[in-house]
Amino acid sequence: SYELTQPPSVSVSPGQTASITCSGDNLGDKYTCWYQQKPGQSPVLLIYQDTKRPSGIPERFSGSNSGNTATLTISGTQAMDEADYYCQAWDSSTDNYVFGSGTKVTVL
C-alpha cells in the first residue's frame, strides 16, 4: 500500500518559517493537499493540487511538490498556527486516498 511519511513534530519561533515535509514514492506525480487540525476541531483544507489555497486561507501558507517530497511552508509563523498538519494524496494504483501520519507544529 502507498504510504506518506511526515516528521512527527516541527518547532518554530514566532515570525520564522516552518517547513513540513511529506514523502512518498513519486509523490511529485500526484496531487498533494494539506490540512490543518487544531485540538478538538475538524480538519481544515489549507492547500490543494500541490500549490493552491482555498478562499480564506492566509497567504503565509504555501505548498510545493516535486520528486518524492511535498512541502508545506508557513511563512511568518504565528502562535495561532500551532496545530497538527496532514498531507494527503490519491493513489490510483489502489484507488485509495492516503493521509500522511501528521506533523505537530509547535510555535515556541
Place this chain on the structure above:
Amino acid sequence: EVQLVESGGGLVQPGGSLRLSCATSGFTFIRHDMHWVRQATGKGLEWVSTIGPAGDPLYAGSVKGRFTVSRENAKNSLYLQMNSLRAGDTAVYYCARGRSALDAFDIWGQGTMVTVSP
C-alpha cells in the same frame, strides 16, 4: 452556508452494527464526491470510504466487506452502514465533501464518535 452534520454515533458492542448519517446543506450535493474519514483518539486521519455522485463506492482495505457507503441525493444525505464492528473501529467519524473528483476534501463536518466496546 455550506454545512455537513454527522449523526448516529454511539456505543456498540463488538460484532454489532451502526449507521452513520451526514446531512448536508448549502451546496449542490449531487455534484460532489462525498467521503468518510475517521480519527482514533490521539491518532491521525484515516480515509474510510468515498462515494461519487452516481453511487460508485470506494473503501479502505480495513473496512471493505464490513462497511457500506450510500447516498440519497434527493435528501442531500450521506450514510455509512458499519457492520461487524471491532474495537479498532473506535474513532471520531467525519464526513467531508470532495472539492472535485479525486481532489481534496474541502468541507468537513464536526464528526460523530463511535465507540466499540463490550
